[in-house]
Amino acid sequence: MDRISSTDKSPADIPDYNLREPDIPAWAALLYQLQLLDVREKPDPLTLPVADRIRIGNQKRERGNFNFQREEYSMAVRAYSMALDVLITCGRDGGEKVEEEEEEVRDYRVKCLNNLATAQLKLERYDEALHTSRDVLTLEPNNVKSLFRLGKLQSDMGEYEEAMEVLKRALKLEPATKAIHVELSKLVKRQSGGRDIQGWKPKPAELLGENITPFLIPSKKKESGTSWKCILCALVVALSSLVTSLILTARN
Known part of the structure; x- marks a missing residue:
């Protein structure tokens, strides 16, 4: 008779764990109890190293970008505002390296302000967007x-x-x-009172000048119409000359 080792078990001897009932049913209501272990005050951003200010600020800015893409504009505004609370400059002289780091913070702050203004426009908060745009120009006039x-x-x-x-x-x-x-x-x-002037447009050079009253030039459609009339007249004259020549040749 063949011996059966302890490892040779039939499928009937192996328990089927897939048929085991779960300890917690899927429809069960769960109650969690949380315990607050510690409370820490929010650190002053000015006391943080520049690298930490940039890291934390960009994390919140990227969160705002995520909310903006999901069209959650209110949440995006909140995230951008939190990022701006961290992306602040110290405004003190500390050598060339410190100035370069502070310039980097200003660059990220400009990006965040532009994003904030765009989200404010989506929410039709025009006064806030106007103020935010001016804040950008304070940091970067161009x-x-x-x-x-x-x-x-x-x-x-x-x-x-x-x-x-x-x-x-x-x-x-x-x-x-x-x-x-x-x-x-x-x-x-x-500025012209809302009058729609068909076929006219201001010259860009005039807009750049001191006098911004539109210096109007006629459209190309009118010029092209006049040129077609000239061409048709020339064709009529040429055909008339050709017909006259044929008649004279036939008589001779």
Whole structure:
């Protein structure tokens, strides 16, 4: 008779753990008890090293970006505001290295402020977005995104002179940006009383000058229509000459 070792067990002898009932059913209500072990005050950002300020600030800024992509704009505003509470500059002289680190903090702060202004616009908090855009320009006067946003907001609020000056600055920095040209054209139309002038457009060079009254030029459609008329007249004259020549040749 063959011997059966202790390791040779039939499937019937092996317990089926998959059939075991769970200790906690899926529909059971759970009650957790938490115990607070310690409370620590929020550290002063000025006491934190620059690297820690940047790390913590960027974590909160990225959280705001995540909320913004999910269209959770209120939560994005809150996250950006928390990031700005950390991304602050000390404003003291401490050598070239410290100045470079503080400049890095300012760069991240500018990014966060721009993101905050965009989220505020989504929530239609126009006054807050206007204030945030000005904060960006305090740190970085030639920030084109903020200049464009500020000029557009001022134009929508009826502050036409201020909007024109801001948009002119943006256009000088980025003359090829179409969005700035479009917004300037809208502003010129508003200044003219909202009259829609068909076939006319302001010259960019005039918008950059001191006098921002639109220097209008006719559209290309009108010029092309006149040129087609000239071509048709020339064709009629040529055909008339050809017919006359054929008649004279036939008589001879």
